[in-house]
Amino acid sequence: xxxxxxxxxxxxxxxxxxxxxxxxxxxxxxxxxxxxxxxxxxxxxxxxxxxxxxxxxxxxxxxxxxxxxxxxxxxxxxxxxxxxxxxxxxxxxxxxxxxxxxxxxxxxxxxxxxxxxxxxxxxxxxxxxxxxxxxxxxxxxxxxxxxxxxxxxxxxxxxxxxxxxxxxxxxxxxxxxxxxxxxxxxxxxx
Amino acid sequence: xxxxxxxxxxxxxxxxxxxxxxxxxxxxxxxxxxxxxxxxxxxxxxxxxxxxxxxxxxxxxxxxxxxxxxxxxxxxxxxxxxxxxxxxxxxxxxxxxxxxxxxxxxxxxxxxxxxxxxxxxxxxxxxxxxxxxxxxxxxxxxxxxxxxxxxxxxxxxxxxxxxxxxxxxxxxxxxxxxxxxxxxxxxxxxxxxxxxxxxxxxxxxxxxxxxxxxxxxxxxxxxxxxxxxxxxxxxxxxxxxxxxxxxxxxxxxxxxxxxxxxxxxxxxxxxxxxxxxxxxxxxxxxxxxxxxxxxxxxxxxxxxxxxxxxxxxxxxxxxxxxxxxxxxxxxxxxxxxxxxxxxxxxxxxxxxxxxxxxxxxxxxxxxxxxxxxxxxxxxxxxxxxxxxxxxxxxxxxxxxxxxxxxxxxxxxxxxxxxxxxxxxxxxxxxxxxxxxxxxxxxxxxxxxxxxxxxxxxxxxxxxxxxxxxxxxxxxxxxxxxxxxxxxxxxxxxxxxxxxxxxxxxxxxxxxxxxxxxxxxxxxxxxxxxxxxxxxxxxxxxxxxxxxxxxxxxxxxxxxxxxxxxxxxxxxxxxxxxxxxxxxxxxxxxxxxxxxxxxxx
Numbered sequence: 001x002x003x004x005x006x007x008x009x010x011x012x013x014x015x016x017x018x019x020x021x022x023x024x025x026x027x028x029x030x031x032x033x034x035x036x037x038x039x040x041x042x043x044x045x046x047x048x049x050x051x052x053x054x055x056x057x058x059x060x061x062x063x064x065x066x067x068x069x070x071x072x073x074x075x076x077x078x079x080x081x082x083x084x085x086x087x088x089x090x091x092x093x094x095x096x097x098x099x100x101x102x103x104x105x106x107x108x109x110x111x112x113x114x115x116x117x118x119x120x121x122x123x124x125x126x127x128x129x130x131x132x133x134x135x136x137x138x139x140x141x142x143x144x145x146x147x148x149x150x151x152x153x154x155x156x157x158x159x160x161x162x163x164x165x166x167x168x169x170x171x172x173x174x175x176x177x178x179x180x181x182x183x184x185x186x187x188x189x190x
Numbered sequence: 191x192x193x194x195x196x197x198x199x200x201x202x203x204x205x206x207x208x209x210x211x212x213x214x215x216x217x218x219x220x221x222x223x224x225x226x227x228x229x230x231x232x233x234x235x236x237x238x239x240x241x242x243x244x245x246x247x248x249x250x251x252x253x254x255x256x257x258x259x260x261x262x263x264x265x266x267x268x269x270x271x272x273x274x275x276x277x278x279x280x281x282x283x284x285x286x287x288x289x290x291x292x293x294x295x296x297x298x299x300x301x302x303x304x305x306x307x308x309x310x311x312x313x314x315x316x317x318x319x320x321x322x323x324x325x326x327x328x329x330x331x332x333x334x335x336x337x338x339x340x341x342x343x344x345x346x347x348x349x350x351x352x353x354x355x356x357x358x359x360x361x362x363x364x365x366x367x368x369x370x371x372x373x374x375x376x377x378x379x380x381x382x383x384x385x386x387x388x389x390x391x392x393x394x395x396x397x398x399x400x401x402x403x404x405x406x407x408x409x410x411x412x413x414x415x416x417x418x419x420x421x422x423x424x425x426x427x428x429x430x431x432x433x434x435x436x437x438x439x440x441x442x443x444x445x446x447x448x449x450x451x452x453x454x455x456x457x458x459x460x461x462x463x464x465x466x467x468x469x470x471x472x473x474x475x476x477x478x479x480x481x482x483x484x485x486x487x488x489x490x491x492x493x494x495x496x497x498x499x500x501x502x503x504x505x506x507x508x509x510x511x512x513x514x515x516x517x518x519x520x521x522x523x524x525x526x527x528x529x530x531x532x533x534x535x536x537x538x539x540x541x542x543x544x545x546x547x548x549x550x551x552x553x554x555x556x557x558x559x560x561x562x563x564x565x566x567x568x569x570x571x572x573x574x575x576x577x578x579x580x581x582x583x584x585x586x587x588x589x590x591x592x593x594x595x596x597x598x599x600x601x602x603x604x605x606x607x608x609x610x611x612x613x614x615x616x617x618x619x620x621x622x623x624x625x626x627x628x629x630x631x632x633x634x635x636x637x638x639x640x641x642x643x644x645x646x647x648x649x650x651x652x653x654x655x656x657x658x659x660x661x662x663x664x665x666x667x668x669x670x671x672x673x674x675x676x677x678x679x680x681x682x683x684x685x686x687x688x689x690x691x692x693x694x695x696x697x698x699x700x701x702x703x704x705x706x707x708x709x710x711x712x713x714x715x716x717x718x719x720x721x722x723x724x725x726x727x728x729x730x731x732x733x734x735x736x737x738x739x740x741x742x743x744x745x746x747x748x749x750x751x752x753x754x755x756x757x758x759x760x761x762x763x764x765x766x767x768x769x770x771x772x773x774x775x776x777x778x779x780x781x782x783x784x785x786x787x788x789x790x
Contacts, residue, residue, distance in 0.1 A: 030386070031384075031386055035327065035333075035335075038327060042327055042328055046328050077515065080515060081512060081515075081516060084512035084514070085512050087511065088510065090331070090332040090384070090386065090387050091384075091386050092386060093385065093386040
């Protein structure tokens with residue numbers, strides 16, 4: 001017998017979880033049929049799992065396949081459960097833990113991008129400063145008049161978060177975010 | 191019977207024009223359905239009209255949709271076939287929810303066909319409208335709202351495929367009334383399932399080899415089997431017996447798995463878990479190798495998780511990957527059908543692995559000591575009927591017959607599991623996961639419909655049985671001579687037992703005042719009523735119950751304050767059982783500490 005088969009204590013109940021929470025990005029390939037998103041979301045709420053971000057769109061029109069990208073948090077034990085529970089849903093084809101795949105391929109994390117539309121209104125110095133910072137963040141102006149800008153910014157979650165935080169004191173009035181889209185680096189598919 | 195007949199029938203009907211309602215009946219036929227349990231209503235009238243005009247499928251009218259669901263569960267569990275229920279929209283569907291969740295938790299193959307308001311009215315708060323697929327989504331394995339007639343045949347066939355393959359479960363097909371009237375082309379069942387659904391049935395050979403290696407080095411092994419073995423078919427139970435015989439390992443089982451290994455077998459330890467035997471739970475706690483087959487480490491089984499079988503290496507065979515490592519970490523997970531994997535285990539064990547009988551000798555000697563503790567003992571009484579005694583007599587007087595047992599939920603259920611000896615699978619129908627009071631009476635109806643000549647007994651409690659008592663009327667209508675054997679203690683016994691354990695013996699609403707006269711109730715329904723209050727009259731009364739050829743309600747008056755032991759109190763480990771001879775009032779009052787109090 002190999003070393004992994006040493007006796008194990010079983011513990012997830014009265015004693016609190018001792019394992020640390022991790023953040024993972026999951027790609028879930030599903031049949032695009034009515035109710036499929038409700039099944040996925042219902043699973044998370046019903047079993048008490050976290051959703052940090054969720055993005056969904058049909059990605060293969062001919063096969064009616066949608067790709068759901070979920071950013072979730074949990075201990076390794078809970079994350080394993082989430083994957084298996086998702087796989088039990090009948091219209092789910094595959095569940096890939098992109099974070100784990102990235103690690104296997106020697107990367108820190110998958111490529112993750114989010115898009116945000118950020119409306120900032122004001123005038124005077126704040127307005128100039130907002131435009132200057134947007135330029136530094138490579139955010140584009142997609143609408144403007146003398147009173148406001150709407151910026152489009154794309155990037156990792158941390159960059160989007162930071163940009164929004166910086167805009168806060170400069171007259172931020174509205175934000176809309178898409179949630180995370182993610183793929184792994186390299187030539188292989190998921 | 192001509193084996194080619196069904197195939198010819200399929201060809202005949204393939205691509206035939208028919209209405210949605212006709213398709214439903216044809217799909218039932220093509221999927222081998224002979225009985226449907228249901229209740230009509232506005233949104234399923236077209237289907238009922240089709241049922242009226244044919245003789246292949248028999249419809250069993252129940253008195254409440256929950257009854258239809260449990261009857262279909264009993265039917266499924268006792269035959270291995272898919273149980274089918276038919277309900278109307280709105281309240282018909284919501285009444286089915288309890289049975290659907292029950293079937294989901296106990297992995298019972300069930301197809302529920304529900305009517306829905308016409309597509310044009312969906313979303314308008316129409317009369318008897320509810321979001322059936324929304325409500326039943328978390329309590330089914332899968333469900334559909336069929337909005338277009340072209341999708342109906344595939345949905346119906348897939349429903350049967352999904353319900354009975356992989357880990358079985360309930361499936362709902364919700365059909366709007368206009369779709370039932372619409373015409374379309376019917377197609378026969380397709381063998382090709384949908385691409386996203388392919389349960390794994392063959393176990394990983396490498397893992398199976400590791401399991402054999404681990405089993406052959408075991409000194410204190412135990413096999414812990416569950417309902418998955420029963421679901422895997424009679425052959426799986428046969429293989430389980432062979433495996434136990436070959437290895438010489440002791441075996442225990444969950445509530446759902448009773449009968450897969452015979453209670454009279456030499457290696458049988460009795461049921462394990464909260465009300466399991468001392469020897470079964472001690473063997474689980476002290477074992478060095480645990481082989482779990484088709485069970486899911488439920489909280490009723492494990493007790494306190496951080497003290498669950500602390501020194502064992504665990505092998506877990508399950509068809510559902512999400513059952514692996516859910517509650518308990520296992521060393522060798524094998525995903526696959528219990529029968530297929532056991533076939534491999536038996537083959538490999540025969541090919542080489544051997545346990546010397548003497549290796550296991552000290553372990554068996556230890557087990558004998560635990561057995562000597564006689565944990566199911568109770569104080570005999572010749573004035574009042576002890577509930578355990580009633581079950582023992584029921585067993586002795588029926589064991590030579592073709593008998594099926596169903597139960598409600600509570601103390602009587604545990605006593606039945608402890609004291610009735612189950613020798614074969616599919617003979618024991620009980621609500622394990624959901625714990626549904628009211629399950630047993632309609633389940634008995636379903637079993638009796640499937641096995642008209644068998645002796646079908648619902649071992650019931652006085653509180654549970656009233657939850658679905660109306661199905662007595664269905665039993666009388668369909669000449670189903672079910673026997674409802676009520677252990678009547680006038681309490682919700684298990685609720686009271688927990689109030690004694692946890693709440694200072696304050697018996698809040700657990701005493702049922704104004705119980706009906708069960709004998710008169712039986713007679714009012716057109717059945718036969720029997721009351722028995724004396725131990726020395728019990729045998730004659732039970733024999734009378736068996737002989738009567740119509741539904742019987744047997745009011746067995748038992749000791750009111752008897753409690754169910756042994757017991758692992760909540761939050762305690764397997765080796766901290768409360769045994770019957772130690773269960774004094776004080777021990778009971780202090781059995782559960784503050785941490786355990788919040789547990790169920």
